[in-house]
Structures are given as structure tokens and as C-alpha cells.
Amino acid sequence: MTKKIKTAISPTRAEDYPEWYQQVIKGADMAEKSPVRGCMVIKPWGYAIWENIVRGMDDLFRETGVKNAYFPLFIPLSFLEKEAEHVEGFAKECAVVSHHRLEQSDDGLVPAGPLQEPLVVRPTSETIIGDAFSKWIKSYRDLPLLINQWANVVRWEMRTRLFLRTSEFLWQEGHTAHATETEAIARTRQMLDIYARFAEEALAIPVLKGVKSPAETFPGAIQTQCIEAMMQDRKALQAGTSHFLGQNFARASGIKFQSRDETEEYAWTTSWGVSTRLIGGLIMTHGDDDGLVLPPRVASSHVVLLPIYRKPDDRSAVLTYTHRLAERLRAVRYHHRPLVVEIDDREIGGARGWEWIKKGIPLRVEIGPRDIAADAVFMGRRDLPAGKKSSLSTDQFVSGITDLLDDIQHNLFERALQFRQAHTVEMTDKADFYSFFTPADRERPEIHGGFVQAGWCGSERCETTIKTDLSVTIRCIPFDGGPSGGRCICCGSAAEKQVIFAKAY
């Protein structure tokens, strides 16, 4: 019988994964529910991660010629209706603005000044940006048009979870228009590749790249490409999507251009987005039973210095040494930004260390009189067990810190990749498939399942059957999906494609 190890987060992942997730966020002080239904407050420690994602992604977009702009928060109802599938996809979750002032009445303040045409708070901006594009684009010389916006969007949700599913969330939405179908398809893939690169390199989240089944395609798109990541409960998280919209939205919004041979043609458009959901993915990929684990590339802060002294006489020397070390570290740049260094000189003893572990800071450094005497620091890495700390010379620490951080970054990615590989299986037998996705005890489902690569006949019927029976969906048809052929895991007829099945967020 193993002794129960004390962990900073209760419950552990194994005990209750969804509750563990909430407790990690609380323990790291990242975000909280707001009194506004479905909306969250992103606290500084969580928001800093988003700022790092924004900065890193924005640079990658820019390198491909994308420019940022800003479009209205509100969309006239009539715009949304222009693309039939699109409005159907979003109608059930739209916040509607109906009035433009408040008036005192006997019942207190009431809405007044009704709008002639109600406005919808943008759930996504294809229609309002399409309207702008229709004015900006006249000739093939205006193409390609490559625009991105960082913004908030609203999709009304009844059941919300911080970062993963909230009524308001922050995201970026890229919108591009092209003269040819080929070019638009290439751009769709180019942006997906950027998402995959950022997820793997900066967030240390391994992802599968592929195409959504028609049933899971963005409302109004011809094709949706996606990156899918495996969380530690073995469920999939869709971490980013890139849509090839064909000429659907161009027709709806009238985005036309004069071609080289002077004919008038509809443009080919794409749109692509990632959101604050990535932070949820980061928590569930790397977090452990002691709390958040931050990949250094997007960490809110990189290192915390913890001055330690028992005798009041030592205080001044320890604090001076600590501040001097902080200055040296702040002069170091790590992936285009200066190291962010925290000094925690609160006199609350051992509780400090655990607070920073829960916050997932990559490096913790203790500095006491004996360390100073040896010109050394006592260091803990968040990717190693909390108790495992090592002493190294201060000079060595400063000169080697970027390597240390890269090593942590690398370890987190490798760990996550191994986890995904360990829980990804190929299957050909339907009974095996059903049993793989069925928890032993339905009352209290333990962590089970994973990613299954299996054949699919291509019919919506089989997709729906599996979804109804098991709450399992086709996550993607991978670009590098191995040999086609084989049999459909559901109906046994010839498989059109090899696809990835999983339960998903």
C-alpha cells in the first residue's frame, strides 16, 4: 500500500479531474468567475500568459504579411443573416443589444431608446469584416488582403468553465481574401501551421493537425482545419482552427475584384482563430497535483527569489544580495523579452515556496546567509518534484538560466508528447473501441480513453452513432493519417479515411 503523498492541490487529478482544474486556477490566482453570468475575470497572473501568447503569435502572423486592424463590436442582425449556415450556427448563443439608454421609472432604471435594428455582440466577425473587405477590394492588385484582429467576442453559454468555455472570451481572428482558390487554401494551411508551431514551441503542447469532418466544420466554411491536443484526462482539446471559406462569404458580402483579364470575380476567403482557451489547454497539459506548471516561453514570470533569514541581523545582507541578483537576471533576455523576476520577501516562512509552486513559476531560488557566504543559490525547478532542489554557484545560475529554462520547456513538451503517445491507439474492432471509451463505473467515471485512430466510412450516420453512444467525436482527419483503406470502426464497410476519435472539451 502506497502512502498518500501530500499535494498542494486537492483533489488530485486522479481523484476528480474537473475539480482539480478549478483548484489549479484558484491556487495559481489566474482567473475567477464574475458576477456576470458566463463571464470571467482574468487576473494578472493569468492575463500575463495571454499577453505572452499575443506577443508571440502576433510576431509570427506579421512575418507572413498579416496586418492588424479593428472592427466594430456590434453586428447588425441583417449582416449575420447574409450567410444562412453561419447565422444558424450562431443564433442560439447571441447577446442582443436592443436599447441605447436607461431611464428612471417607478421600477428603477429600465432600458429605453429601442434600436430600429437590434445589434448582435460579435460572436465572430466574418460578416462585418466581409462588408469592409467588399469596399476595400476592387482589383486583383488589392489582393491578397491579410488582416487580423485581437478582440473580445461573445457566445452565450449556459454551462461555463474558466478559460475553456465562457460567454465572453479573448481571441484573435484572422481574415484574408485571395484572387485564387489555391492561394486561399495554402493560406488556410499556412496559418494552421503557425498555430501548431506556436502550440508546440511556445506552449509546449504537442498537437495533431488535420481536417474536421463536415459535421464539425465551421458554419459557412468549405473546410475547417484544426489542431487537437490531448489533455491529461485523455480528452481532446481543439486548440485552434483555420477555415477555408471558399467564395461563400465573398458572395454573401459582395467581395468582388477585377481580375488581370478584367473579368469581375468573387474573392476566396479564409478565417482563423485561437483564443484564451489555449490557457485552459496549457493548464490541463502541464499542470500536476501541486498546481500550475508554466512553460518558460509564455510564463507570467520566470523566476522567484526567496530571501531566507532567521536572525534579524541577516536581513539587510540577504535582501541586498537578492536585489542585486534580481538586477543581474533582469538584464538577461529570454526569447526576445527580458526575464521577469519576482522577489518575495514576505515573512510568511514555508508557505511562500508552496504559493509559487502552485503558480507554476519555472524556477524558485532560495537565498540565505549560507548561500551568500558560498556565493551560491539553492534552486528548485517546477518540472521536477517540489522537494528536489540543488545548490549551484550564483554565476553559474545567471549564465546558465536561459539553458535551464530551455531545458524545462523541452522537458514539458517531451512529457506531454509521451503522454499522448502512450494514450493513442489504432483500432479495428468495434467492441474494443466501445470498451475503450466506456468507464468501468458510470457513476464515478475514472480517467479513461484516449485518442483512437480508426477507419471511418465517411457517413454522418456512423459519426452520429458513435457520438450518441459514447460522446466520442471525430477530432480530425489527420493530414498525415497513415494509409487509407481498412474498415469503418462503426459500420464495417470500406473506410474512406483514417481519423482520430476522442472525447473532447
Add this chain to the structure above:
Amino acid sequence: MTKKIKTAISPTRAEDYPEWYQQVIKGADMAEKSPVRGCMVIKPWGYAIWENIVRGMDDLFRETGVKNAYFPLFIPLSFLEKEAEHVEGFAKECAVVSHHRLEQSDDGLVPAGPLQEPLVVRPTSETIIGDAFSKWIKSYRDLPLLINQWANVVRWEMRTRLFLRTSEFLWQEGHTAHATETEAIARTRQMLDIYARFAEEALAIPVLKGVKSPAETFPGAIQTQCIEAMMQDRKALQAGTSHFLGQNFARASGIKFQSRDETEEYAWTTSWGVSTRLIGGLIMTHGDDDGLVLPPRVASSHVVLLPIYRKPDDRSAVLTYTHRLAERLRAVRYHHRPLVVEIDDREIGGARGWEWIKKGIPLRVEIGPRDIAADAVFMGRRDLPAGKKSSLSTDQFVSGITDLLDDIQHNLFERALQFRQAHTVEMTDKADFYSFFTPADRERPEIHGGFVQAGWCGSERCETTIKTDLSVTIRCIPFDGGPSGGRCICCGSAAEKQVIFAKAY
């Protein structure tokens, strides 16, 4: 009789200042009206200025310990009502969300799912952030709490002007809570000083710092401090405000803390903001009859290279030289960011040059075969007349470009400062005052007026009289307002303060 000079913008400032403003924005391709009433589309050239403002200000905030966070877009009606003056100040211009989905009916899509409590799209976030603060703050150890958010806000406007007055705009709002009144007042001023510093150093806009009269104070605040700039039509633009809120919002939201001596006290709070309005101020401070003039520190791009060749044989050599020069320039850093270099190789002859002048880019560089032979460039500066260009060696140009940009930055500030000084007068005589602010021809008012420093008795009656008679308001009571004493410019009784009067945006 002077010959009429051809200008890139029609009308000129003197001919029709408001229309000139619209045409500058159009000519520079910065922004446009959207089909959504009162909302604007900020195009890449305009949005890049905002991104530079965000980056520069954010660094200054951060240096003072402020951390960024994000709060909900929606505010429950009941929150807004907590502070009586506050809700009264904003009730007339609130976008109200009343429903959370759309349904098909015989009349097409209609709002459905009425909300039990309507939500207001944030016009400002004191109440929703106050609610968060009331949970985050328990003890004096949690203070000061220094939070900022970059966000969109909505204040419904019937008469809108791009950047200056739009229903939706982008801004930052800082919110801080303190244990003492003294500390909160000091923070109010500290942030105003940062606004002033940024306006003068980065935007090259000279500003006056001071306090608003009670009538112009933010709804719910004890004191509003502001920076005021003079536009080229001699009107004032309020460019930033910093509010000392006393304990008003702390009482409304229940922001209480345990003090050092274990009593429970209400916190002292502040809030402060600047918005995309700054871009309007920048246009109207520096723009000329050829269009936008961008201060290098916040310019969307710093320099455009214009390859010039007549013979097709020269094309390749000129383009190669141009791209090599661009690479050299992009390696140069100017105020913490790499130079942004445009290459315009469109074959549209002289029109190119004028387009970039209208866009306000600080430096234009022509590169032709003869320049290449001499290893030189032919350069135009946006702060000098369009026709005045000079040749200098390419090496000299590259090594001296940051000095050149600093020189332009400096010139723009000095020019604006001299303009303001030339149109600021002290007055003691009421008739003079009235005539100063009265256009000769009421039908077609020419540019007139300016800033008047004059005595004010402190009564709202005199303030209102002047506002009603002349549309002139007290812009601020300057911190360095010179000697008090003298007589009220309106009623002639003893003046309490020397204040700045002006017409304003």
C-alpha cells in the same frame, strides 16, 4: 496676391477644418465609418499607431507596479446603480443587452431568450472592477492594488467623429485601491504625469496639466485631473483624465480592508484612462494641408523606400539596392523597436510619393540609378515642405537615421508648443474675452479663439453663463496656474482661481 499652392488635402485647414480632418483620415487610410451606427473601423495604418501607444504606455504603467488584467464586457444594471452620480452620468448613453439568442419568426430573425436582468455594455468599469476589488482586498497587506485593463468600451453617441467621438472606442482604464487618502491622491497625480510625459515625449503633443471644475468632474469622482492639448483650430482636446474617487466607489462596492491597527476601513480608489481619441489629437496637432504628419516615436512605419527607374534594364539593380538598404535599416532600433521600413515598388510614378506624404510617414527615400552610382539616397522629411529634398550618402543616412527621426520628433513638439503659446492669452476684461471667442461671421466661422487664462470666482453660475453664451468651458485649473487673485472674468467678483478657458472637442 499669393498664388494658391496645390495641397494634397482638400479642403485646407483654413478653408474647412472639420472637413480637412475627415479628409486627412481618408487620405492616410487610417479609419472609416462602419455600417454600425457610431462605430468605426480602424484600418492597419491607424491601428498601428494605437499599438505603439499601447506598447509605450504599458511600459510606463508597468514601471510603477501596475499589472494588467481583464474584466467582463457586460455590467449588470444593478451594479451601475450602486453609485448614484455615476449611473446618472452614463444612463443616457448605454448599450443595453436584453436577450441572449435569436429565433426565426415570420418576420425573420428576432431576439429571444430575454435576460432577467439586462446587462449594460461597459461604458467604464469602476463598478464591475470595484466588485472584484471587494473580494480581492482583505487586509492592508493587499494594498495598494494597482490594476489596468486595455479594452473596448461603449458610450452611445448620436453625432460621431472618427477617433474623437465614437460609440465604441478602445482605451485603457487603470483602477487602484489604497490604504490612505494621501497615497490615492499621489497615485492620481502620478498617472496624470505619465500621461503628460507620454503625450509630450511620444506623441509630441504639448499639454497643460490641471484639475477639472466640479461641473466637469467624472460622475462619482471627488476630483478629476486632466491633460489638455490645443488643436490647430485652437480648440482644446481633453487627452487623458485621472480621477481621485475618494471612498465613493469603495462604499458603493464594499471595498473594505483590515488596517494595521485592526479596524475595518474603506479603501481609497483612483481610476485613469486614455483612449483612441489620442489619435484624433495627434492628427489635429501635427497634420498639415498635405495630410497626416506622424511623430516618429509612434509612427506606423518610419521610412518608405521608393525605387525609381525609367529603363527596364535598371529595374533589377535598383530593386536589389533598395532591398539591401531596407535590411540594413530594419536592423536599426529606434526607441526599443526595430525600424519599420516600407518598400513601395508599384509602378505608378509620382503618385506614390504623394500617397506616403498623405500617410505622414516621417521619411521618404528615393533610390534611382544615379543615386546608386553615387551610393547616395534622395530624402524627404515629413516635417519639411514636400518639395524640399536632399541627397546624402547612404552610409550617412543609415548611421544617422535615429538622429534624423529624433530631430523630426523634436521639431513637431516645438512647432506645436509655439502654436499653443501663440494662441494662449491672459485676459482680465470681459468684453475682450467675449470678442476673442466670437467669430466675425457666424454663418461661416473661421478659425478663431485659443486658450484664455483668466480669473474665475468658482461659481457654477459664471461657468454656465460662459458656456451658454460662447460654448466656452473651463478646460482646467492648472497646477501651475500662476498667482491667484484678480477678478472673475464673468462676474467681476474676487477670483478664487486662475483657470484656462477654451472651446473644446
